[in-house]
Amino acid sequence: MFPSTRICGIGSSQAIIITADFYDLFGPTKVSRKGESLKLAHSQFLIHDLPRTLAFEWSVGGYADLDRLPEYQNIATNVRDLLEANAALKYSNLARAQGAVDDEKGTSWGIYSRLYYSHSAFPRVWANYDHGFLLPRNSALWLRSSAGKSLGDFTSPFSSFYFGAFGNNYVDHGTIDRYRDYYSFPGVGIDAIGGRSFGKLMGEYNLPPMRFRRIGTTWGYRQLGAADVVFVRPAHQLHQ
């Protein structure tokens, strides 16, 4: 989620420095934060039998001179310095037809944990489970569920999850389907809903894609193709 620059890496481990994000200029979602940070991250596949994958990821990091929570742009904090540790197990077995624009069926789930440490520890765990059903004409029905629980001093903003909005900007380089993420809740403002525990269930119906074949042109290909296939018989052969 954070804008980041990889400063060095060994295998699947890397050190990351959090930087500013150009796309914060376009729209309400801000992923950059005031302050400094450094993170060490590692990820590896436990199963990599495409399309079935099971990945394990962990990271540890530190933040300094913060004025907002790292995850939530609209939640202020008096805590300037912060340590963070994450671990996640993510499974995916998704399938789509040839030429499809999105996954059409399958299962994905993830189990996540995070520990913030400032003046005290704030552990949290959450999980998600998504299942998609292929329907006629390559439409798809998805049921997405997630739930989480946060612990620690309840008066601190670190002990809560926050939800709201689509999560995209007007000009963006991220995924277009962030409304599927657990922290998204379109219809209310960014980080407008908070809670120490949550359960969320989403039903999603993806209509079949429409393809506009007549929009645009392939003139470049046609010219090259025509030159390839046209056979010009020499004039003297025609006379014969």
Add this chain to the structure above:
Amino acid sequence: MFSSGLLTNFTSEPSSTGGRAGFVNLGTQLNFRLVLFTYLNATLSGGYAAADHGRSHLDRIHGIAKDPVIFSGSSRLILEQAGVSVLPVLLFLLGLAWIDTYKLLTLRRVLRSVGVGCVVAAACYGINTGVYAAGVVSPAVWSRSGAPVIEEVAKALYVAWLLRTSRVGFMVDTAISGFAVGAGFALVENPDLHTRPFSHCSGGKRHPRPGTAMMHGGTTAIFGTVSVNWSEIRGSRSPLLLLPGS
């Protein structure tokens, strides 16, 4: 198109974000993707959603209309109640169709059965309304003793037709078809809970009735499975074997 429900602070611990709260939203997103040379692509995406908290107000997003109420308060309430009532039935129906390993019933046929259930409900509505208007029987007696019989027989007739024409053969297929008819019936019945003509409506009082919806699906499914079972035991396809299930 998507819709989601969010429940926060469902545990009893204190929280700085308030007590237990529930939210629902309904939204849509349209993506227009331009692809160049197979791999280069850009996507123009627009979305809109409305959220509701405790039925008190609707919030806006991204500067689009404030309080975008689509339905009037009463009709929205009815639709919400109908959704609450029918959603478990539809989920159960989907579950039935999903766990059926033979997969002999296509989704189209299941949806057709749901549609037949809707038609049956509309027909029963007309019959009951006619009986009430004629004044032959008191509404209290008819809603208790007459309307349920009409409704159950009407739903069972479709399942009987499926069995007689060999469109379904296995018990699980009959159960799915029967449950689908009942689900379709409940789809039409529940938005009109406050009207008299249906048998299970308590006069004037509107509240979600998922139990009634499940009952509609369950009775027709039981009729179908019992009928198939008797046919298999007796080795006959006599219409009389439909009576025990009734």
